[in-house]
Amino acid sequence: MDFRLTPEHQMIRESAYKFGQTEIVPGLTERDREGKSDRAILDKMGQAGLLGVSIPAKYGGTDTDYISLGIVCEELERADTSARVVMSVHSGLHCMTLLQWGTEEQKMRWLPKLATGERIGAFGLTEPNAGSDASNLKTTARRDGDHYILNGQKAWISLSDYADQFLVITRLVDSDAKAPYAAFIVERTLEGFSSRPIKGKLGVRAGNTGEIFFDNVRVPKDCMLGEEGDGFKVAMSALDHGRYTVGAGAVGIITACLDASVKYANERTVQGEAIGKKQLVQQMIASMVKGRDVGRLLYYQVGWMKNEGLRHTRECSMCKWVNCEAAFDAAHKAVEIHGAYGFSDEFPVERYFRNSRGAMIYEGTHEIHTLMQAEYELGYRSDKPLKHTLPAWPLEAELTNAR
């Protein structure tokens, strides 16, 4: 076992950290307060190579391992959750799933443009009446010659107004597939597609979230990911990647809480001494450090399992569950340490508090992960082999030689 990050990982960490501090943080308080997202940040992320992280060189990506994706998420969320959400939906849910389930032709068609940020990808599973209970989704796909016709709507879709293409999970009608689901890459430019932002969010206010609508959208059949009946499995694979990015990002929130709280605890004095000298404040700092260190181990483990090509649905759920809970707890404590100043957007910790709450909802609520962990342990749940697995890293010799 080797817990050391490579010098390249460290450079990637530094690069993502500096990107966050120079491109995300300036003007963030205002954007967050006004609920404004900035499309230009996506272009900058593309230029910095962040959107191609962990996509193989063959498909125009940076050809870094999967731990690198986690590191980028951690450092971006240290700046703001909105930036990490881009990684979650574009890289995690969209690109990694395409890499796992796409045919060679599909990968060649989409990944190179996604890797540079020329195109942005997103993910549509949730509907107004199907969240945790995703299998209850109502958006339909009906075969019509060389096309499928999509009707319905998806809710709470990150980057709904910016993404160029969506990985959409639908219910198949008039199909004799074993499971009535199919997954499609739906391009925004198709007729009958529309989107609308959601306003008034508690957190991730500097990020774009909304609804997408399908009104007789004709999707060419070569845009189906997997086959008829695979849709739900594709969605669950996507969550293995999305949850990883969320779990890694949560460590970034904890680090940001520590950055702010350690500084404040050393500067703020009561009764003639720094509040950092008070045991109860120390207890809060220690608890945050625990969350950060445990959290890193959990996501490094999942990244390593991805590198090795091992199934990691259980470990990934654990990582997301534990880390998001720890991030919310750290943010709560960071507000506590800042007293009234933690209650004002003069300091960033109130934003961490609001943002970290969201991650306990998306990509499986706190309750869903609790249930999953119990079910695995009780023997009520197990993971069956999938038709397609995420390629292990480094990729097969042919890909490595192509460098």
Next chain:
Amino acid sequence: MKILVPLKRVIDPYAKVKPLGDGSGLDLSGIKFDINPFDEIAVEEAVRMKEKDGSHEIIVVSIGTSDSEEQLRKALAIGADRAILIETEHIYDSLGIAHELEAVVRAESPDLVLMGKQATDDDNNQAGQMLAARLGWPQATFASKVEAAGTRLQVTRETDSGEEVLELPLPSLVTADLRLNEPRYIALPGIIKARSKPLEKRPASVMSSPKTRTVRYDAPPARAAGRKVSSVDELVAALQEKGAL
């Protein structure tokens, strides 16, 4: 133009370091290392010059153990073309470094040596000047602006009496000051490209014996608490008392 940028691996300038109990060295456990910030500015400047004129070649060189490969790779990721590690455990002073770099310059024949004005660990501010002297090259230290003008360089340097603009023929040597530029964050593709850029190891060739010797390391004395005054008059009186006014 061929630009040679020497760079040093130093303790992260933001790290808090303590001397070892016996004063024989520094406690480096858990300490991060980085490119000397002034050298990173020099690398950045060379890369910006190359971005303007693609014909430039940038060679970075470091003297030290294989640990310095990390810093050389980072410079390659920023945009240098190739790296040379003079691999040695020898202990150098500034003059020794100048000797060793002189050998590299003679072997590589660059048109410009661009380096940090000083390293943030020893803060000597000597190697650049000594190297220029040994080579018999013109030098411009503490540069805040470097512009290529045909076969000459125009360098703005920061001095105590203001800005001074020098014109230098090539080859010449320039040392970078803080305001020369603000180094970029490295884009991921740069990090990946650095994988396949050449990093050549060469043995040290000069290894002159240092003319200075480190006797011991001590932490600076803890700052004594200041005194609070309640009025300007009291402040003036206190300063007069100390002979400061």
